[in-house]
């Protein structure tokens with residue numbers, strides 16, 4: 161086994177972030193596990209090959225609870241009342257909360273949102289100017305409005321919600337991020353008090369009786385954040401893939417049933433999420449060829465796994481008709497994305513609506529990318545929509 165102290169750590173520098181596909185290809189070839197430095201300088205273990213990433217996602221020895229960390233990288237730091245969320249918890253507490261939320265987040269509830277998602281998509285598409293930025297005008301407002309519909313948030317509050325979540329998730333200024341976190345917390349606390357006082361038929365009202373205030377607050381916070389950034393980036397990245405392939409766009413307009421496999425291929429090939437949530441081994445574990453001490457931080461590179469030739473034939477080729485597509489864009493195991501059916505609905509309806517209305521849309525300039533070690537997506541996507549159709 162190589163001595164980890166002898167291995168130079170990987171840095172997520174500008175070269176890495178500008179071309180993560182290439183950087184991960186080099187790392188994957190060199191080995192399944194690497195030492196790396198997170199942007200805040202903490203030491204982490206970076207897992208790059210499909211087999212180890214997938215096994216790690218389902219491995220109960222890799223805890224999501226930072227109580228098991230010996231002090232390395234922790235990710236987003238949250239006030240205690242927002243910390244009791246699914247992505248910070250292990251069994252059995254995770255199992256109990258997940259079961260309760262899962263009871264409310266049913267396929268029926270998601271399917272019931274379909275007309276609302278279609279209405280929001282249509283409304284946003286109709287308001288786009290002939291030359292539009294599809295990120296600002298479409299990919300950003302669509303998921304935030306859907307999540308607000310799910311949580312029973314007044315549409316009038318959506319603008320604030322969006323500014324706060326952007327400041328928290330895509331921070332440019334630490335003071336603004338802290339201030340936004342305080343506002344978000346205050347808003348969610350009063351939302352929850354209102355749901356307890358006068359329950360509706362939204363998801364929060366349904367689970368409220370069985371959760372403590374902190375659990376409910378943490379759940380609302382996680383659904384809002386988890387349900388937002390990933391969908392924005394997958395819509396944007398997906399549109400970049402589609403706009404480069406006019407014949408695929410024509411096929412999707414003619415046969416919308418192809419959208420499902422196209423969305424899976426977008427999630428694999430243009431995965432916005434680079435890394436799963438950080439994990440902490442509860443005992444020393446061997447991953448690939450490295451023994452990782454308990455308490456260290458392990459990061460599973462989902463986007464790298466998606467380009468692993470041992471799991472996908474011609475992994476760098478975008479193939480909307482790929483038969484088997486066992487991507488891990490929604491994770492794997494006990495923390496598998498609770499919102500995956502809603503995400504699929506938003507992506508299929510969101511992309512389908514634009515293709516149907518603007519079958520001749522084309523890029524008006526190069527998209528601008530926003531890259532961090534955690535995620536990569538389009539920040540702007542200028543297009544010329546070209547004639548409108550119903």
Ligand code: HEM
Nearest residue numbers: 246386387390391394436437489490491495497498499503
């Ligand atoms: C394209 C969009 C999405 C992607 C790529 C995505 C990806 C993921 C991934 C990879 C995980 C597991 C993380 C890990 O194990 O480290 C996860 C968990 C989760 N996601 Fe999503 N997600 C998306 C959309 C959504 C939406 C729309 C919602 C809800 C409205 C949502 C809610 C959640 C929740 C609650 C969890 C935690 C599940 C648990 O810990 O048991 N996600 N997501």
